[in-house]
Every structure is written in structure tokens, then in C-alpha cells.
Amino acid sequence: MAVKERQRLDKLLTHMGFGTRKEIKKLIKEKRVQVNGELAREPGLHVIPGRDHIDVDGEPLEYRQYIYLMLNKPQGVLSATEDRLAKVVVDLLPPRYRAFHPFPVGRLDKDAEGLLLLTNDGKLAHQLLSPKKHVPKTYYAVVCGMVTEIDVEAFRQGIILDDGYRTMPGELKILCPGPEAEVELTIYEGKYHQVKRMFAALGKKVTYLKRIAMGSLVLDEQLKPGEYRELTAEEIGKLRELNPPTLPPDLFSAKI
Template sequence: MAAKERQRLDRVLAHMGFGTRKMIKKLIKEKRVQVNGRPAEDPGLHVIPGRDYIEVNGEPLVYEEYIYLMLNKPQGVLSATEDRYAKVVVDLLPPRYRAFHPFPVGRLDKDAEGLLLLTNDGELAHRLLSPKKHVSKMYYAVVDGIVTETDVEAFRQGIILNDGYRTMPGELTILRSGTESEVELTIYEGKYHQVKRMFEAVSKRVLYLKRIAMGPLRLDELLRPGEYRELTEEEIIKLRELL
């Protein structure tokens, strides 16, 4: 997305991941940055990204204000931007993407894996997480215990959690029932540890949890845990249609 406001050249290049202000100053001094066909001389030169033609090392700069990344979050990584003791999802990204200061849209338990959206678009994130929007989230889970049609009906009615809160109706599908059952569950809110607490309320324990969809986004099957890709234009449009 092109920005229309004038910005300092060094700020634009830093935003696009070309390094610190000091590194960018060196690029400019070495005549490796051109603006509208002329070598830039001043890091403080004001430009309009997307309108002014900027080249770095002979390559045209394609300016992006926002980024949208689909991550297959692995187990053991926190859905956060920083933590003193544990690895966070932003650590999985290269500097090029970290330069945009993306953050996870919502939480996914540390021991869970699957679809997590990372972006720096605060308005989109706020609306996707708004309780009024009821954006769906679909999970695949392995559960300790025999899941029955009685459980399916209980989830359909809404589960009363251990703090007395009754959840919105959820759609529970049994894939395989046994001493360890496989299920898919779609919920429309995001309470703390909600999936695990819903199963605990019917005397069962989640052994493995993977988010496979969020609203119109479905986890790309080609992404292994820890891998990511940018959303397609079609996926971004579908997200914005929710708003």
C-alpha cells in the first residue's frame, strides 16, 4: 500500500528493512540510493513513497505500508512480540519483515500450533479481534477420552467454563472417537485457553491442538511449523470483507 504523506528518505528505507539510520546514511554516501533518477545526497530528503521513484543498489523500491503474514506457529513459541525468557513468533521472521514491527493477531497457546496472522495493520487486527465480530476459529484436536454425540450437543448449546462463563455455541465434529479422539471444533470467540477449558468442562483433556482456520483464512498445507508466507491479495480482500 502506497503512503501519500511525505517522509524522510532514511525513515522509508529503515521501514523497508534496509538497516539502521547509520547503515542507510552509508548507503546514501556511497551513491547507492537514487530518487527519481538522481543519486540521493541527504538522508533527510522528503519523499512520497509509492509516488517518488526510489532505487537501492539499482533495484526499484516497492513500498509497502502494511504487511500480512500467515505463520504456521510451532509448539513451544509464544504468540508475542517479545519475552525475556522464551522464543516468540516474531523471532521466526527475518529482519526484512521484523522491520515492519508486526504483531500476532490474537493468541495461540504456547503448546499449540497452527495458523497465526501477523501484521502491523492495527485497525484490521482490532476489528478481527472485536467481540462484536465473532470471527470464527477452527481447530483440529486430539482429545484424551471418548467424544460422543452428547458432547457435540453440549458444545452446540454452549459450555459453562470453570469460572461460570457460558461460551457461545461451538460446532464440534467427531473425526474419530476412541480412548483418544480426533475432532474439529469451530468457535466464535477467544477466551483464555478456551478450547482446553471447554473439553475440561466435559471431563476430557486436550492432548494436541492445531488451529487450521481463522475467518476466511485457512492454514496453507505447504507451510511446515515455523514457516510463513505473505497473504495473497485475495486473502487480504476476504479479511477486509469481514469488517
């Protein structure tokens, strides 16, 4: 959506990730910026984003208010925008995206990997994180310990965690049984370390965790850990269309 208020040219270009105010001033001095087909001569020139045609180095500027990025979060990186000691997911992005001040929608454990949505659209983030929405989150996990149908039923009923909280019902599928079981699970809330704590309550330990889906958004298999891409218009539209309840009706009846 285009913003109709006038803005200083240097402020706009800085927001779009073209550099600092000082660097933008240099771009203009080097005659590399045009506005409506004419060379921009002053950094303080007022323009209307989305209406005035702006070119930088011959390339048209596509103004947008929000960005939506699908990241395959690697292990060892925090789901945060800043940290004094550890690397955070925003550090994986180039300046042109960091200029929009994106933040992770929800979180993944530091040692977990997989799908993480980064955006600066606070309204959509609130919608996806709202407890009333019950947005499903699906994971692939490797679990130390035999996973049985008894565990599948325990997930379906909801599991009492170490602090006494009983989780909402979840769905557990055994992909490969054995002492190092491979499973796929879907939960409908996002408590702290929830997946690990649910299995711990069953006497088992998660040794590998990867989120593969959140709502309608499915991790792009082409993305290697640390890689990202912009969401398509269709993916953004489906996320915005989420309406409660997304929890299957039979699971509602399982909750006590």
C-alpha cells in the same frame, strides 16, 4: 495505500527494513541508492513514499504501509511481540518484516501450533477480534478420552467453564473416535485457553491443538511450523469483508 507526506530517505529505508540509520548512510555513500533515476547523495533527502521512484542495489522499492503475514506457529513460541524469557512469534521474522512492527492478531497457546495472522493493520485486527463479529476459529485437536455425540451436543449448546462462564455455541466433529480421539471444532470467541477448558469441563484433556482456519483465512498446507508467507490480495480482501453475524443461525437459537 501510499503515504503522501514527505519523509527523510534514511527514515523511510529504515522503516522498510534496509538497516539502521548508520547502515543507510553507508548504502548512500557507496552509491547504492537512487531516487528518480539519480544517485542519492544525502540521507536527509526528502522523498514522497509511493510517488518518488526509489531503487536500492538496482531493485525498485515497493512502499507499503501495512503487511499481512500468515504464520504456521510452532509449539513452544509465544503469541507476542516480546518476552524477556521466551521466544516470540516476531522472532521468526526477518528484519525486513520486523521493521513494520507487526503483531499477532489474537493468540495461540504456547504449546499449540497453526494459523496465526501477523500484521501492523490495527483496524483489521480490531475487526477480526471484535466480540460483535463472532469470527469463527477452527481447530484440529487430539483429545484424551472418548468423544461422543453427547459432547457434540454439549458444544452446540455452549459449555460452562471452570469460572462459571457459559461459552457461545460451537461446532464439534468427531474425525476419529477412540481413547485418543481426533476432532475438528469451531468456536466463535477467544477466551483464555478456551478449547482446553471446554474439553476439561467434559472430563477430557486436549493433548494436541492446531488452528487451521480463522474466518475466511485457511492455513496454507505448504507452510511447515515456523514458516510464513504474505497474504494474497484476495485473502486480505475477504478478511476485510467480514460482516456480523458469521455465527450460523441455528446456533444462535441454541444459546440459552
